[in-house]
Structure formats: structure tokens, C-alpha cells
Amino acid sequence: MNNADRWRWVVWWCVAIPAWGWAAQDNLLDIERHNPTFGSASDTTEPRVQQDRQRSLDNARNEAGRARIVQSEQQNLLAAPEPSSPPSVGNPPAHGALHATDSGDTPVTPVTPVTQQAPDERPLWQLLKANRLGEYDQRIDGLVREFPSWRPSQALIVERARRQRDAEIAAALNGEPGALRKLIARAPDEFGCAHIDRLWKAADLFVRTGYLDDVYALYRTVIPACKPDANRIATLYRAQRELPVEQTAALIDLEASQGRRDADGEAAFERLRYQRAVAALGTTPAADASAARQLAALAPSIRAYRDAPAATLAGWIELAQHHVEEADSWFDAALTFAPGDVDATLGLVQAQIEQRAFDSAMALLAQPSLRDEPRARRARAQIAVAQANAAYGQRRYRDSLQLLDVAASEGMPAADTEALRGWNLYALGQYVQAVAVFRERYERDHDDDSAEGLALATLALNHGAAPERLAAAAGGGLVGSYLDALGAQQLYYRKQFVASRVALRDARVGGADGQRIGRYVPADLNGIDAASVAGGLTWSDHVGAAGQGRLDTIAPALRGEWIHNTTQYELRYRQLFLNAGTTSLDQTVPGSLGRLESLILDGVGNAKESVKRSLENTFNNFRQVATVGGSARAEELQVMVADSIRIGALPRFDWSVSAGATQGAPAGFQPTREASIGQQTSWGMWTTYIGVMPVRDSLLSWRGMTLPAAVGGGKWGAVRRMAGGTQVRWQVAPRWNVNAAVEGQWLTGMNVVGNEGMSADLSGGYDFRVPGFDYFSMGPALHYLSYRRNENFYSWGQGGYYSPQSSLGTGVALQWLSKEGRNWQWQGNLETGWNDTLQRSERCFPLGLTAGLANAIAQLPGSSQSIVDSAAQFTCAGSHDHGPYAHAQLAAVTRLGSRLQLGALVDANVTPGRDRQFAALAFVRYFLAPRAAVFSRDLPHNARDFYLQLDDNHN
Secondary structure, eight states: OOHHHHHHHHHHHHHHHHHHHHOOOOOOEEEEOSSSSOOOTTOOOOOEEEEOOTTOHHHHHHOTTSOOOOOOSSOOOOOOOOOSSOOOOOOOOTTOOOOOOOTTSOOOOOOOOOOSSSOOOHHHHHHHHTTOHHHHHHHHHHHHHHSTTOOOOHHHHHHHHHHHHHHHHHHHHTSOHHHHHHHHHHOGGGGSGGGHHHHHHHHHHHHHHTOHHHHHHHHHHHTTTOSSHHHHHHHHHHHHHHSOHHHHHHHHHHHHHHOOOOHHHHHHHHHHHHHHHHHHHHHSOTTSHHHHHHHHHHHHHHHHHTOHHHHHHHHHHHHHTTOHHHHHHHHHHHHHHSTTOHHHHHHHHHHHHHTTOHHHHHHHHTSGGGTTOHHHHHHHHHHHHHHHHHHHHTTOHHHHHHHHHHHHHTTOOHHHHHHHHHHHHHHTTOHHHHHHHHHHHHHHHOOHHHHHHHHHHHHHHTTTOOHHHHHHHHTSHHHHHHHHHHHHHHHHHTTOHHHHHHHHHHHHHTTOOHHHHHTTSSSOOTTTTOOEEEEEEEEEEEOOOTTTTOEEEEEEEEEEEEEETTEEEEEEEEEEEEEEEEEEGGGGSTTHHHHHHHHHHHHHGGGHHHHHHHHHHHHHHHHHHOEEEEEEEEEEEEEEEEEEEOOTTSOOEEEEEEEEEEEETTTOOEEEEEEEEEEEOSSEEEEEEEEEEEOTTSHHHHTOEEOOGGGTOOEEEEEEEEEEEEEEEEOOSSSEEEEEEEEEEEEEEETEEEEEEEEEEEEEEEEOOOTTEEEEEEEEEEEEEEESSOOOOOSTTOOOSOOOSEEEEEEEEEEEEEOSSBSEEEEEEEEEEEEEEEEOOEESOTTOOOHHHHHHHHTSTTOOHHHHHHHHTOEEOOEEEEEEEEEEEEEEEEEOSSSEEEEEEEEEEEOTTSOOEEEEEEEEEEESSOOOOBOGGGSOOSTTTOOOOGGGGOO
């Protein structure tokens, strides 16, 4: 080797050794965002990845005279600088030629020993650089023919293969997903950590074509071990944007559990998880409980990152959760993180509105940045609507309408204020306008609010019309449902609870809001129509003379009730144990024997003493054998049916019919019957009735008595009262009512002279509206009672019942009833005043003497027909009584369980000229279905059938 060759090899090694040191490609990547630091949680900018600018191929291509680095999947080769003149032909060095390629750049012509048989390879490198692979292959074929012993260098072969592989990958990345999938399967390393940009491009193709599972598989090769950390974090950002939530979560969880990150990588990863949590929070319904839990977990991070958009989101969530103070705090924090932020300012405005701090809210809206903000106009309109609502609640209806006009001027759509406008018009009594507003909204939205308003306004416009009639005219739907609900409410306050329950059930059928419908009836009516069986015991004591006015009654009773829709069926059975005590017959006509003795003695002349002794013996014997009164036993059975009917467009008529009978000695079988019809209207109520019932004033008037056999026997009494009357109540003012009643009576009995009577009652009441009471009223009362004959005597032909020719009572009555629909209820009636009663004297025997009585008198020692005739004209003395009277009645029922009630009643009546009366009863009622509460229809109203007062209200 000469000196020239030696220098040539020295220069070659000096160039080659440093180039080999640069041959290892590091493929470094970093994450670049629009801002060098991470932005806020709400920033949706995704990271971009760019190739490390070190060893830029473009720089390498432009640096003449330097070795260049060529990227290859398998190796990196060093190429010597191109000589300034063609190389001389010679033999290659002993260790072989070295070649290198540059990724995407013109390869440097390798240095080869100068020989005369080898072609120049520089044109071949130029063709590879230009990616003219077809021409390259043709040139190779030509050179092989021209130089049979020549073969391309190893560098050319490697570069040609690399170029071919790059072309295939490029074609796959721009082709069909199937081809790309096959290529990845054949050469997975080409799409691994070392080629992260190529992996992302493949993912882009799969995302565009919808093959997300392939994207997940690619990203799974990166997570959790790929280096550098920044490439994994960037891949997770991409996954968050491209993959379903479950797959993204799986990758993040894998990175969290298995990934190893430096401090910067850990911070970036935590920021990613934070952003993901904020994004999930933003998709959760703000009012949901899970939103509150998520916010509680995120709150420290939001403050740590000083994330204004996330703080604003937190404020809206707290508002939706009705945590107004917490919302206010979050909006303040957001404005601290980002002063002047419009979203946060508007959120703070909303919080001020919720706290009704309207002045503060308006001050915030006056900021210049919000002057032209559309959302600020909406907020001002919202404030006006809120103030209108407040004015409506304060009954300032005209002010409310003016504020609604302000809201409209701020752009609030009319549809958003129609309902409140309609309610204001309704409250002002402008029913025609209210109906128009509600109807327009209802026809557009078919919502409950407008349907309810339309129903109320329609009912008010058609004052006095039956709600169910209007509901039928409305054709059903929501409006019909609310009209039915109004009907249920009306029936409830009229104490027609069964009918109210039926109307309420109809109201719920139309699809209206059940909760709103339920508000119309203030108590739970469930079970009000349940069938029931009641058993009880009644005791009453009519204080009077034994065998005459005295009457002790013990009556066990059973009562059953069955209800179907609004029809009520009742059956009552009672055993009657009556005891009047006994007295001698002569006591029924006080002083009668004395008067007979006087008449006889006046007619016997000198034989007075002997006749007198004989009469005394006869009278003593008579008193022993001629007694009346005693006790009786009987049974009562009563059936009642009640319902309501409609006649034309008139309000509902309520009717009832009852029939029954009493069986027992001495009167035997006696039928009873009663019918009534009434109506409740907007001004009050009226009822008219007619019936035939027994007079339960004494044993004589109720069941009759029998004359002793000593006077020939004979039955009399068992008076029946045929009565007809009318009762009216006027609600003259919200707290005042006036009650009036008139009744006519026709009384007949077994061997009893007939009688007629009438009664009139007038009273007024003022309701004090005491809390806890349905009513608590007091007012004056006036009662008048008059009969043609006084039959308050107990001799043959008399009725034995209170029948004054004039009874006038004036007093004050206090009445109360506790709230309906509770677990217990009680009712009271206290009345006291002054009574003046006149009872005229009457013939003791208005029908004359019986044959037995006449014979008995005629057979007396010294008697004659004239004495018999005189006895028939005996007079029973009347009376004129006056003084204070009092009547008290208390009744109560309590709920022992869902199916069981216990009730009781006590009653007392003291009236001048009349026997005192006392009564009490107790009963247990069992329902065949659960009953939710106690109502006034469950209370006993008299001591006879658990429902009027003593003696059929004729006190």
C-alpha cells in the first residue's frame, strides 16, 4: 500500500467513526399544546405530538460535507460525504463497504474502492431519494446486465427495502382498515412505541371508519409501559376523545395501577383524571344526588387548580341542589379565579335571585360587560318574574301584572308568563280574560297548571254550575279532571264525603297530576265507602211519674252499612227493653177517686158514713188490682237507602228513603217510613221531608198501655207522628249563617184522640274559626212549638206526650266540631236560655169512658148514671211554666285501628214544664276494608241509631 492509499483510509475512518455514533435514532417525542402549560379543566384542547427536532432530516440534507443519519427499522448506516469528483476505480477495502441511509433524504453515495468493473451507484441513490422505485429497479437490471459480476451494495439493498416498506405503510394508512389491520398483524413493531406517530395515524384511520375496538387494541400496546411518559399521557388524551367511556376508563385505570411516571408525568396524568372527572360531572344531572357526591370529591382539586369554569359548574350544581349559600360561594370563587368572567357573574346573579336579593342581582347586571349580553336580559326578565310572583303571593295582583309587562319588555316570551298572568286575572275577578289566557296556554301545552287555571276560571265564570256538568262539557282531559277535583272539594266541604270520594276518583282518571288533584281534598278519604258493622248499647231515662211520664230504656243495637259508588244502604236492628214503672189507674187522673167519692156522697143523703166506708174499701181494693204502666219489650228493624240525582242543569239533589217496623206488645206490629230530599247550593242548603214515626216520649206514646182487667181491659196509646217539614240554611257571610226550620205534625194513636202541631226554629251562628276545629260557632236561637190539644196526660184517650199549646224558648247556642279526617273527632252542642210554656187543661177522657170504666164506676156503692156522666167530663189540669232551659250533647269517635272505631254520646235536656231527659250510648264499629281517618258522618247524633236527637228532634 503506497502513501496515497494510507491517507485515504485514515480520512475514511475519521469520518465513519463519528457517524456511527450518530446512527442510533432515538425517536423522541414530546407533547405540545396551544399553551406550554396545562390549561383549565374545561379547556378541550387536545395535546399534539410532534417529532423531536433533533437530528432533523431536513437539516441533515442541507448540511453539505457531513455525514447524515438515515432511519431504518432494522439498522442505521453511516454514509461518507460525497466526493467533489467521481471516485476512481479500485478494489474495495478488505473489511467491506459501509453504507447508511437517511429517512426520506438523498442517500450519500457510499465510498467504495475504485475498480474498473463497478458502476457508479450515485444515480441509484438519487432514484431512491426521489422514491422512483420503478426506475431504480430498471436501472439495477440494466447494470447487472452491463456488469455481470456486479451486485448492489448492502446499503442500497437495505434502503430499497426500507423505502418499499415505508410505501406499503403509507398506502395502508391512507387505505382501507382491513389492509391496515393485516399489516399491523404482520409487522406489529412498525406500529409500536418506537413509531408512536405511525400508531396514532393508524388510530385516526380506525376512528374515521368506526373500528373503535382496533383503536383500543393499538392504545393497549402503549399503556402502561411505553416510554417516554409523555407519549402515554398523550395517548390517554386521544383515548378520552375517541373511545367509549368504558374503554377509556379501562386504559386510565391500567395506567394508574401499573404505569410508572416521573414527576411531570404524574402531574399530567392527575390533571387528565381531574379533567375527566369534571367532564363526567358536567354530564350528570345537576339536581341528582350523585352530582352532589361527585362535587364533594372534586371540590379541593377545583380550588387547587383555580379552575374558574369548573367552579362555575359547581355553583350551578349547588343551585340545582337548593344549596343557595354554597352556590354563592362557588360563583365568588370562580370570579376570584377569573375576574369579570361572564358565566360566573351570571351564576352569581342567579344565586342572588334565589335569595331574593333582587337589588344585588340588578347591580351585578348593570356591569358594562353584561349590558349587551343576551343572558343578562333573560336574568333581568327573570328578576321581574320573581318579583311578580312575590307580588302575587302578597295579593298585589295589579303590581304583579305590571312586573310581567317589564319581563316581556326584557324579552321574556309570553308563553313563560301566561300562567302567572292568568292567575292574576283570576284573582282580580277578570274571569273572561283569565279563561282566554289559560285556554290559549292549555291548547298549546296541555299542562296541568293551565288546565287547573282554566277549570277554576270556568267554574267562577259559570257561578252556581255543577263542576261535574262543566267537566262533561269540557270533554274530559286535564280540564275535566280538575273540574272533577273541584267538585270533590265542593262535596267534601258540604260533608258529602262518599260523593267526594267518587268525584276524586273520577278526577284521577284523566291523567292529571295526582299530587295536585289530591290537594283539593284536605283529608284522606280512603275507606270512606267501606262497608261496616256496628254494635252498641243505648240507655236513656225520661224522668217522670211512675207508670206515666217515666221511661227507662235499654236498647242493644246492631247497624250495618254498605256503600256502592254514591248509593248508601243501611240496616238497623234494636232490641227495646222499656220500663215505665207502675201506678194505680186512678193516678192517671189525679184526684179522680176523690172527686168520685164526693159526687157519690153528695147524692146518698143520710147514708154517707156507710157509703164512705164502703167506697174506701172498694177504692183500696181497686188500687191493688187496677194498675197501669210496667215494662215492655219490642224489636225495631229499619232499612234506609240514600243517593243523589240530577234534574237538568240543577245542582245535585240528595234523597233518602227509609222503611221499618216495630214489633212487640202491646201495640203489636207498627210500620214506619220516612223520605227526604234536599240540595246543597252555593248559598247554603235546604231539605224537605215527610214521614211517619213513633212518638218516643213515654211508654204510653211509644208502645201503648193496657187497662186493667178490673175495668174491662183495653189498649190505647202507641201514638204515631206524621210530620212534614223544611229546613234551610243560608250562608249569609263567610262566617255568618242563618238556619230556619218549619214543621207540621199530625198525630194519631190507638184509642187516642187526634192532634195537630207545628214547630218553628230560627237560629244564627258566627264561626270563630278556632284552630283545630271545623267550626266553632255561637249565636242566638229561637224555638216555638204548639199543639192544638194538650195530650201530656196518661188517662184513657190521652197520648202521653209533651204537647204544649205554646212553648217559646229564646237562648244562645254554642256548637263545635273538631277537624275532619283525623284519628279522632268530637262534636258538642250547648244551648241555654229562657223558656215559657203553656199547657192547657183538657178533658181527662177525650174519647169518653170505656164500657168497663163506666161499669166499674156505676157499680160503686151509691153511684148512678149521672155520676158516670160526670166522671167522663173530668178535667186534667194544665200548667204555665217558665224558667231557664238547657240542652247539652257531646259525641266523640276515635280510631282504634285501620278497621275499628269506638264511639260514645251523652245527652241531657231540661225544659220547664217538661220531664227531664238523659241519655248515653257507646258503640264499636268494624269496617270491612281499611279506613284512613274519622269523619263527622261517623259521629252518633242521637241515642237511638248513632246518627238526630232525643225524641226525633222534638224537644
